[in-house]
Amino acid sequence: MERPTLLPGDIAHQEIQAQYVALSYAVSYIGSVTTLELLHRRTGSRGCYNWSLLVGSAISMGSIAIWGMHFIGNRAIILDYGIESHQLMYSSSFTALSFFLPIIVLLSAYMFIGTNEEVSKTRVSIGGTTAGLAVVLMHYLGQFGISNYTSVYRIGFIVGSVIIAIVASNVALLIFFVSRAKWAGTWWKRIGCGFVLAGAVSGMHWLATVGTDYRLRNAVLPKSTLDRKQTVIVVGTLCVFTCTCLLAYAIILGAKTRYMINKVRKVTLSAVMFDPEGRLMVSTSGALPTEVITDTLNSVLDQEFNKEHPVFLWFYRVSRSWNSVKDFVSGMQQHLRTVDMRKLGTEDQSALNLVFREMLCVAAKKLSEQLRQPLDQLGFLYDEILHTNNNSRNRANTSSGSDVEKLRKVSSGKGQTLFVYRQVTREEAARLQSHGYRFTSTKVTLDVVARSLQLHREELMEHLRCIREASMSESILEPGIHLGCFAARANIEGGFDVLVQNLQPNLIPSVQLPAQTLTDEMKTVFQSLDGFTMTDVLRSLGIKLSICTPEEQPFLEDLRSTVRALTKAYPDTFWNDAIFSSHSVSMPCRSGTLDVESSTALMYIFRIVVPIHQRELSDGIRIAPFEFFNMQQRTFSTSRDHEVLARQIHTEFSGFTERVRSPKPALLSPRLKSFMWPISNRPNSSEKALVDNPFANIMISQAVDVHSAKTSMDAHELDTFRHNLAAVAVREIEEPTWAEEYFHLLMSKPRSP
Structure with missing residues (x-):
């Protein structure tokens, strides 16, 4: 066609x-x-x-x-x-x-x-x-x-x-x-x-x-x-x-998925960030930002890595004072590259603990770099260690390997996850979003996060709820006078536990009195109740109210109401036998001023040893290891123990930084320098540093007004003062906490209910 x-x-x-x-x-x-x-x-x-x-x-x-x-x-x-x-x-x-x-x-x-x-x-x-x-x-x-x-x-x-x-x-x-x-x-x-x-x-x-x-x-x-x-x-x-x-x-x-699966078999550090609306920050894949610290160390450490381990206690304090360690992380990284585990040996636990602490700090630094945040804005360490459920088929042989890799052996096939947390500002949230992170509802992304961490959904949900509450504001007493209960109980696995508030585990069960200041008349009332049980205190206050003057009545009624409120908030029967102490304890409290001395609250305490067979507790309290609780008393934002920790870290780790610090180039050639400054008169490095800055490498606990010293001393006195200050190493030892004092008092005078 x-x-x-x-x-x-x-x-x-x-x-x-x-x-x-x-x-x-x-x-x-x-x-x-x-x-x-x-x-x-x-x-x-x-x-x-x-x-x-x-x-x-x-x-x-x-x-x-x-x-x-x-x-x-x-x-x-x-x-x-x-x-x-x-x-x-x-x-x-x-x-x-x-x-x-x-x-x-x-x-x-x-x-x-x-x-x-x-x-x-x-x-x-x-x-x-x-x-x-x-x-x-x-x-x-x-x-x-x-x-x-x-x-x-x-x-x-x-x-x-x-x-x-x-x-x-x-x-x-x-x-x-x-x-x-x-x-x-x-x-x-x-x-x-x-x-x-x-x-x-x-x-x-x-x-x-x-x-x-x-x-x-x-x-x-x-x-x-x-x-x-x-x-x-x-x-x-x-x-x-x-x-x-x-x-x-x-x-x-x-590859990232396989890497995340492998991560949960190790000791990891994850960042939990919330925005002001309470939305959780995750990556585009729904996972929390995470860095590997090491594999499980239970095979080489002398005890299980838990919240009572000295390394965890140390890192918990450091996370409340990142400024004390941030200048030494580079030195720690260099030191880890040179460590030979064969020379340390598994019996040298102090050396292993040192290496593990360095690993924690290095992982925190890497996590902050991943978030593009300064280390001091990384957040606080969460007070629980979560165990992942991902079992490893191949158990590691802890007797092989060398260098730091010997620390990185899996002993149980289960990983451990540590959390650092904080609430970011709106500006920080916007900046993190621009770097590829998302803020979303915890309920919406919970399943994805739980799968990435190999954790049970319900367990993770409860921990995220606790972290969210902790990130909103510091758990600390309000200014004023408080009545509290300090109770210790023996742990069947060794050591002692204390009873703490369920929602604020760094505080003992307590109720605040309406009065803001303590008068001499109030002190007299407290002294008259010293050594009484809680039941006897209520009975005695009832008698006092029947014979008191009109001026004394308001405080006595407030005191009795506060004791009753304490028993109502924590309705455990063993509190009835707790012994009252008229010795007040000064504790850190929330304060809007910068004066550390004013950031205190007075606590009057009932103390008791709870029988070991007492297992049921009211909803408002829970058990915490005494060592961990005692350490928490040093981590309040107003605590001076941060300064002591900074000096201890400086003493322990400053040597690493000095060894890795690169020398500065000389401004003058050696020949010209020797011509201008004869060798016989040339100071050594320590003397030269002292001349340039007499306070170099000296950390002192109290402020020194150098300007005033210059005006009130002549040249000879000032020179003597400089040399004496440089020669004396200031070493400050931490004082016992109130918890240690009450614990020793409780153990020295046990009382059976």
Whole structure:
């Protein structure tokens, strides 16, 4: 059969090649999945990280899913029975415009949708509608760029294609952002959303194509045209590049997943950060920022690593005073590289503890660098160690290995996780989001975090609740007079425990008196009750109220009400036999002033030894190891023990820093220096440091007014003062805490109920 000759103005016969239809959908799907993956990784609207993801998602959707799909789809159209000279050709200028215009439109749409964890359906609908219109805009702009044909459209198909593009785009984006906000956006859900989004592009394109005819033009073709082979090459190159990037990303993600699984078998340090709204900070994969400290040390340490271990007690204090250690971390890193565990031996526990402390500080420094935060803003160490449930099949052989790696042996197949926590400001939260972190509801992301840490969901939820409460404000007494109960109980595994408040475990059970200041009359009342049991105190106060003067009555009533409130808040029967002490204890308290001396509260205490068989306790109290509780009394923000700790750390670790510190370049050559300063008169390094700064490397506990000293001393006296100060090493020993004093008092005078 003879084919009719196609003349200018005639409608060309067209056919569709199925293989290119399938290929065009595959191209659109690749672009759609890439777009959703990049949007999934966004954590905020600030920072180069988030902007690069936003621009990348707009480019992948606009250039591959829409633009690439369009030209691959048009390659499936065969006009005029396949005559090569009558196939579609495109204007270079309009082709370039159709490439960039949808990218700009989509960029504005994704910016409007935002990155809030709470999905705004209105914003998503507007963004989805804009994305659908971008598909339509690109299609008809690309059609307008056809050089050798004029497109003839049918209105019904145009309307139908617009509806398909808008509806399908809205459905895909709404499902995606809802699942993302609920942290249910797993990879297979993003794949499903990718199918729907690619269907929006392909459905719109092919419905519009069915309703389009092509009329051959009479005009001469412009010089700058692209044939269908060239467009396929361009689109194919973009798709290959995108597939390569996705494959590399999948490999990296798999490696990170395996690394996280391996992490939970070790001793790790994780950061728990909350914003002012109480939302938890996580990475884009839903995990907490984590650094490995070492493998479990139970095989080489002399006792299990728990909250009573001296290393944990030390690190707990350091986390409340990062400034005391931050200058020595570099020296610790250098020292760890030189440690030979074969020379230390497992029997030298002090050396092993030293190495472990260095590992903790180095891990904290790396974690702060991961968060791009200063070390002193990393947060406080949580008072519990969580054990992961991931068992290791291969037990480590603790007798092999050398250097520090000998510390890194798994003994039980279970890891341990330590938490540092704090509440960040809104500005800090915005900065962390710009670095690739997200803040979301704890309930929403709990399952993801629990899986990443290999912890039970309920256990993790309870710990995160406690951490959140601790991060909001310091657990410390209010100024005033308090009545408290100090109770110790023997531990069947050795040592002693104390009873503490359930919600504030660094405080003993206590209730505050209404009175703010202590008068002599109040002291007299307290002294008259010394040695009484709590039951006798209530009975005695009742008698005193019946015979007291009107001036004494208010305080006696307040005191009796406070004792009753104490028994009501902690309704354990053994408190009735607790013995009252009229000796008040000065404790740190919350204060708005900078005067440390004024940051105290007075505590009058009932003391008792709880029988070891007493296991049931009221809801308001719980058990805490005495050593840990005693250490907590040194970590209040107003405690002077921070200064003592800083001096101890300086004494212990300053040598590492000095050894790794690089020498400063000499300003003068040795020959010129010897000429200007004879060797016989040249001071040694210690003397020169003393001349430059007589207070160098000297840490003192009290402020010294050097200016006043200069004005009140002559030159000889000042020189003598400098040399004496440099020669005397100030060493301050920590005084016993009130808990130690009461514990010894309790043990020296035991009382059986």
